[in-house]
Amino acid sequence: MRNWNWRGMRAVIAKDLAQVKQNTMVWLPMIILPVILQVLMPLGMILAPQLAGEAAVDMGEIEPLLKMLPASLVAGMEEFSPEALWVVLSSSYLFAPFFLIVPIMVSSILAADSIVGEKERKTMEGLLYTPLTDSELYVAKALVAVIPALSISLGSFILYTLVVNIAGYPVVGRIFFPTAIWWPLVFWLAPAVSVAGLGVTVLISSKAKTFMQAQQLGGVLVLPIVGWMVAQSAGVFFMGQSLMILVGLFVWAMGLWLIWIGARTLSRSNLISRI
Amino acid sequence: MDPIIVTEKLSKRFGDNWAVRDLSLSVPRGQVFGFLGPNGAGKTTTVRLLNGILEPTEGTARVMALDPALSGSDIRLRTGVLTENPSLYEALTARENLRFFGEVYGVGQMLLESRIDELLQRFGLLERADEKTGAYSRGMKQRLAIARALLHEPDILFLDEPTAGLDPAAARAVVDMVQGLSRDQGHTIFMCTHNLVEAERLCDLVGVIHRGRLRALGSPADLARQLWHNLTLEIDLHGPPSDTVRNSILNVRGVEDLRIDEHLAIVQVSDADVTPVVVREVVSAGGQVYAVRTREHGLEDVYFALEHEEVDAGQEGSVNA
Numbered sequence A: 001m002r003n004w005n006w007r008g009m010r011a012v013i014a015k016d017l018a019q020v021k022q023n024t025m026v027w028l029p030m031i032i033l034p035v036i037l038q039v040l041m042p043l044g045m046i047l048a049p050q051l052a053g054e055a056a057v058d059m060g061e062i063e064p065l066l067k068m069l070p071a072s073l074v075a076g077m078e079e080f081s082p083e084a085l086w087v088v089l090s091s092s093y094l095f096a097p098f099f100l101i102v103p104i105m106v107s108s109i110l111a112a113d114s115i116v117g118e119k120e121r122k123t124m125e126g127l128l129y130t131p132l133t134d135s136e137l138y139v140a141k142a143l144v145a146v147i148p149a150l151s152i153s154l155g156s157f158i159l160y161t162l163v164v165n166i167a168g169y170p171v172v173g174r175i176f177f178p179t180a181i182w183w184p185l186v187f188w189l190a191p192a193v194s195v196a197g198l199g200v201t202v203l204i205s206s207k208a209k210t211f212m213q214a215q216q217l218g219g220v221l222v223l224p225i226v227g228w229m230v231a232q233s234a235g236v237f238f239m240g241q242s243l244m245i246l247v248g249l250f251v252w253a254m255g256l257w258l259i260w261i262g263a264r265t266l267s268r269s270n271l272i273s274r275i
Numbered sequence B: 001m002d003p004i005i006v007t008e009k010l011s012k013r014f015g016d017n018w019a020v021r022d023l024s025l026s027v028p029r030g031q032v033f034g035f036l037g038p039n040g041a042g043k044t045t046t047v048r049l050l051n052g053i054l055e056p057t058e059g060t061a062r063v064m065a066l067d068p069a070l071s072g073s074d075i076r077l078r079t080g081v082l083t084e085n086p087s088l089y090e091a092l093t094a095r096e097n098l099r100f101f102g103e104v105y106g107v108g109q110m111l112l113e114s115r116i117d118e119l120l121q122r123f124g125l126l127e128r129a130d131e132k133t134g135a136y137s138r139g140m141k142q143r144l145a146i147a148r149a150l151l152h153e154p155d156i157l158f159l160d161e162p163t164a165g166l167d168p169a170a171a172r173a174v175v176d177m178v179q180g181l182s183r184d185q186g187h188t189i190f191m192c193t194h195n196l197v198e199a200e201r202l203c204d205l206v207g208v209i210h211r212g213r214l215r216a217l218g219s220p221a222d223l224a225r226q227l228w229h230n231l232t233l234e235i236d237l238h239g240p241p242s243d244t245v246r247n248s249i250l251n252v253r254g255v256e257d258l259r260i261d262e263h264l265a266i267v268q269v270s271d272a273d274v275t276p277v278v279v280r281e282v283v284s285a286g287g288q289v290y291a292v293r294t295r296e297h298g299l300e301d302v303y304f305a306l307e308h309e310e311v312d313a314g315q316e317g318s319v320n321a
């Protein structure tokens, strides 16, 4: 077997990202989502009680969560005022599920654009006639989605860390974020969901004719996250570090499996037949 | 010389439909091969099979001695393809398009930029090289797509309907360019077309495909000869010929048929050497010869004759090779 055509793959990635820059429908959501989820919403949640005064903190909302927290995480929180408790719990735990939306959405938007977009813009055939092998093409398209998804998710984690620490400082009185669960969340679960998002989008892409179609179907991906969010704030269950590592393992396995299957549905002969 | 493309009973089926069936042909290196056939005949499918983009259902192919089903990537490295649709990235400029394909095809970084400039120059696109190709006219897109197919100096150039949708001037420019490529650079060119005039002008070898099957293969002149062994003479006598004149024509060895069409005597002769004999006999029989023309059959006649054969065969339910 000859060596992989890395230069060609890099060219595909660069070309796809150059096109993304030109397409507002694609890049705008990737900026707006992190800004809303990682800046505006947490700011609102942290600052609203501070601006409105103590009475505004609704302990009812965090009570169920507090009850579920393992002793190890509650340790050190006893001296917190209700407002501080609210800031720490909401930003560390209530908000955790939101963090996964960005990696999922970014990887599925980009995968849809780089695969379905190629059909929609009628450029797929030219690409298939290049010497890139099926695997090279597939890996390049996967990287187009995953690299930005991981970078944006890391960037939004840094942004979020700054926002909650700064906005929460007046009430909490110290740097309190990130808490322990965020490490597996950012570095294990988030990459897993972005890979799973990619896998699902790849499967959808073999059928979808337009970017919009692929995107709408891809929206389904957010449902499990919403489920986690609801369950957690209702006090049904809490995802600690070990559970998170376990869930991550499952999501990784599923994502990689989807990508494996996807490689077959996106073979050259399948792609050319569905142009 | 070694053929650069050989296929042996190459076949491709989609569902119940054989897009290509038992295609056996061979194209010598350096020739312009014209692949003719109506819509849906299987031309594009054949190009895809030869480049390893589709896998054959049956049969084999060798392109530059490689099997497209196994070594597609190595073949594609040495072929350039102009697809039916120009397949350009319209959000990128002409230069960016060429740079992208150059990198994918492994054209060396140093060489690439000069190659790009040279091609843009040659195809008259240099002034608008940094414009997005979405703003290009159909003709400009086609020229850029051809430039792209040539970027890595391929051994075989596949052109799928290179003049479709172009105005006569632009089509002419493309034809001239193809002619130049084969004459000056010795490229092997595999050109799908339904433009018979173009094929006749450009091609050394022509294959006619219809409903997936190869119906004829040869040089345009060969094909005409295969179908019409004889030559047609039109002798202008400015009036119907007398019986003496008629008989004098019919008595010449090599005359196969005589028809009178108003003032023309239309004579089928077995070959060109019979012509002066016929003329001499007509004159000595007292005929007034105003003009003699020979009518050769062109690719167009071949094409429609094959189409008819197909229709007749279909109607009679008999198979006609």
Ligand SMILES: Nc1ncnc2c1ncn2[C@@H]1O[C@H](COP(=O)(O)OP(=O)(O)OP(=O)(O)O)[C@@H](O)[C@H]1O
Binding pocket: A272, A273, A274, B014, B017, B018, B019, B037, B038, B039, B040, B041, B042, B043, B044, B045, B046, B084
């Ligand atoms: N991916 C596919 N799936 C199903 N049928 C196909 C596919 N590609 C081609 N065909 C069928 O195969 C036959 C040959 O098609 P092909 O595109 O090769 O014809 P063509 O000679 O290039 O025609 P045109 O002059 O219209 O471009 C047609 O009947 C077409 O419908």
Ligand SMILES: [Mg+2]
Binding pocket: B043, B044, B045, B084, B160
């Ligand atoms: Mg075609």
